[in-house]
Amino acid sequence: MLHNDNLEQWDRENFFHASTHLAEFARGNIPQRVIKTASGVHIEDRDGNRMLDAFAGLYCVNVGYGRPEIAEAIADQAKELAYYHSYVGHGTEASITLAKMVMDRAPDHMSKVYFGQSGSDANETNIKLIWYYNNILGRPKKKKIISRWRGYHGSGLMTGSLTGLDLFHKKFDLPLAQVIHTEAPFYFQRKDLGQSESEFVAHCVAELEAMIHAEGADTIAAFIGEPVLGTGGIVPPPAGYWPAIQEVLDRHDILLVADEVVTGFGRLGTMFGSDHYGMRPDLITIAKGLTSAYAPLSGSIVSDKMWAVLEKGTDENGPIGHGWTYSAHPIGAAAGVANLELIDKLGLVENAGTVGTYLNTQMRAALTDHPHVGDVRGEGMLCAVEFVADKDSRSFYDAADKIGPQIAGKLLEQSNVIARAMPQGDILGFAPPFCLTKDEADQVVTATHQAVASVLG
Numbered sequence: 001m002l003h004n005d006n007l008e009q010w011d012r013e014n015f016f017h018a019s020t021h022l023a024e025f026a027r028g029n030i031p032q033r034v035i036k037t038a039s040g041v042h043i044e045d046r047d048g049n050r051m052l053d054a055f056a057g058l059y060c061v062n063v064g065y066g067r068p069e070i071a072e073a074i075a076d077q078a079k080e081l082a083y084y085h086s087y088v089g090h091g092t093e094a095s096i097t098l099a100k101m102v103m104d105r106a107p108d109h110m111s112k113v114y115f116g117q118s119g120s121d122a123n124e125t126n127i128k129l130i131w132y133y134n135n136i137l138g139r140p141k142k143k144k145i146i147s148r149w150r151g152y153h154g155s156g157l158m159t160g161s162l163t164g165l166d167l168f169h170k171k172f173d174l175p176l177a178q179v180i181h182t183e184a185p186f187y188f189q190r191k192d193l194g195q196s197e198s199e200f201v202a203h204c205v206a207e208l209e210a211m212i213h214a215e216g217a218d219t220i221a222a223f224i225g226e227p228v229l230g231t232g233g234i235v236p237p238p239a240g241y242w243p244a245i246q247e248v249l250d251r252h253d254i255l256l257v258a259d260e261v262v263t264g265f266g267r268l269g270t271m272f273g274s275d276h277y278g279m280r281p282d283l284i285t286i287a288k289g290l291t292s293a294y295a296p297l298s299g300s301i302v303s304d305k306m307w308a309v310l311e312k313g314t315d316e317n318g319p320i321g322h323g324w325t326y327s328a329h330p331i332g333a334a335a336g337v338a339n340l341e342l343i344d345k346l347g348l349v350e351n352a353g354t355v356g357t358y359l360n361t362q363m364r365a366a367l368t369d370h371p372h373v374g375d376v377r378g379e380g381m382l383c384a385v386e387f388v389a390d391k392d393s394r395s396f397y398d399a400a401d402k403i404g405p406q407i408a409g410k411l412l413e414q415s416n417v418i419a420r421a422m423p424q425g426d427i428l429g430f431a432p433p434f435c436l437t438k439d440e441a442d443q444v445v446t447a448t449h450q451a452v453a454s455v456l457g
């Protein structure tokens, strides 16, 4: 049934693919790719093409593909107990163990973890908890959420609103009114301001202050941000950004949500990005790296400060009115336990730091001098190369030229290396599994150099 010659036809006729040009796919103008198997950093399609996946799926297969330890934990859990819910105090050995493991790794001031299925639903949970919190504290007006342009927080109604990318709003009637966006800490793209990096941080802070002043601090509940902007372009913050933002939020009693869906569990070479940048979040969003995507599972980690108010709320109002059928799904939880054990056992957080730094250093050395490479940046096992039409004037290509997608296409065609053309701007993103070796990093850099030369000369 699974092995047949009709798959392409079935795919084009029946399957509504995520984030895809639907009409072009249906017409057959977008290649179909059926991935069949994978091991380590390599994936293989059903025609036997083997590719080095330098984006770890969607920056999620952090331990690499084909880990029998996780597959077996999933199978064992499915045989013993495929499902039970987590309502009204129920749990499973896997979900309770995973909660303990997550909280052992989370910053000290965090209290509990609520499990969902995706990064999007975890951020929906976060916003509900924030609104509940302010209602319990008798602050019914304090509800708006500040997000950043170019932030990515999911594609639901609220989370799509938090996301600061035009494609996720356009024609969907988003963003919702409770969400407002402020300047992204994207120094390279704002060099037109003619500021030093520290002046640019001051500018971001001033923009935030002005927004809080205009809206009224008594209407603003929270600020959400990824420690390193991910889908918006893989942009580490300029030095001093997070401490400066944190100071403003603390002064105005505004909660901080650290969206660590990408950075959580080691991608920056530290367990959490919050640790890495000295953020003090009230909520931390986790997903991808929690199970390395072997099964869907996400989480909202809640601080002591918020937890006390949530308990007060249930004393006053009864059980919290929030839950999904699949919250803390035992199969996801079993995958999470096995995944976090493997990360520790293999020292993968450390490897993400050392090999990630190597990848960034080599990429910079190979590409910085290219006349159409404007910026090579990254942190830990995240790296991005941004292309410009003219380096001196730092002018960008027309989006219609699709330079980023062309280079990603060439990289795959010439060298069987997968990088991601980020959705806004000509930015090639890399986020390999943490088990990447230095040799594989060299392979990625050489292949990228060749692909850039093929497209841009």
Ligand code: PLP
Residues within 6 Å of the ligand: 058, 117, 118, 119, 120, 121, 123, 152, 153, 154, 155, 226, 230, 231, 259, 260, 261, 262, 287
């Ligand atoms: N938050 C961040 C930072 C993400 O990168 C993503 C997905 O890429 C999400 C949230 C949404 O997660 P999901 O796609 O699992 O809903």
